[in-house]
Amino acid sequence: MGSERSDADGGDTTAMALKILVAGGFGVGKTTLVGAVSEIRPLRTEELLSEAGQSVDDTGGVDRKTTTTVAMDFGRITIRSGLSLYLFGTPGQDRFWFLWDELSQGALGAVVLADTRRLEDCFPAVDYFEHRHIPFVVAVNCFATARTYGAHEVSRALDLDRGTPVVLCDARDRDSGKEVLIRLVEYAGRMHTARLLDTVG
Numbered sequence: 001m002g003s004e005r006s007d008a009d010g011g012d013t014t015a016m017a018l019k020i021l022v023a024g025g026f027g028v029g030k031t032t033l034v035g036a037v038s039e040i041r042p043l044r045t046e047e048l049l050s051e052a053g054q055s056v057d058d059t060g061g062v063d064r065k066t067t068t069t070v071a072m073d074f075g076r077i078t079i080r081s082g083l084s085l086y087l088f089g090t091p092g093q094d095r096f097w098f099l100w101d102e103l104s105q106g107a108l109g110a111v112v113l114a115d116t117r118r119l120e121d122c123f124p125a126v127d128y129f130e131h132r133h134i135p136f137v138v139a140v141n142c143f144a145t146a147r148t149y150g151a152h153e154v155s156r157a158l159d160l161d162r163g164t165p166v167v168l169c170d171a172r173d174r175d176s177g178k179e180v181l182i183r184l185v186e187y188a189g190r191m192h193t194a195r196l197l198d199t200v201g
Contacts, residue, residue: 015083025125034087035073038075042073044073138166
């Protein structure tokens with residue numbers, strides 16, 4: 001993403017737009033999070049779950065889920081004046097992972113949504129971003145029916161690299177989702193700065 005200049009008020013203002021991915025397992029709340037925080041009507045590419053997909057889509061723990069993202073979700077949120085985030089929600093099933101490489105091009109970082117009832121479902125997303133050195137935070141979507149775990153317990157269970165932030169959130173709540181995104185931007189900013197200093201030094 002980049003910068004956009006506007007001289008409408010007679011002065012130069014530079015607006016920065018950053019690309020963020022929202023990833024995680026099937027049914028973890030990615031579409032919900034993008035929809036909750038987006039200030040524009042979110043673009044969704046959802047299709048009804050079909051009988052043909054029952055053999056490949058594990059709906060255990062998300063029995064009431066009737067649709068699935070087949071390409072991406074897209075939304076936008078302004079964090080502060082001059083800083084907007086473009087959010088790209090990735091599909092959760094293995095058969096759509098070929099889209100991840102395209103979606104991750106130019107991304108500042110990612111949110112990996114986790115559900116403690118199906119924590120193993122976010123391992124592929126964690127591995128994906130770790131191997132590509134894309135900064136990410138793990139956001140634990142706190143479902144009412146799930147046992148509550150602390151950030152340290154989740155970090156240890158996922159064997160995260162030291163310093164990778166883990167935050168608890170409610171994907172339905174705009175303020176909660178915005179807090180997750182702010183944590184990601186701060187963390188990714190620190191990571192990118194450290195890498196730049198490494199290359200200079």
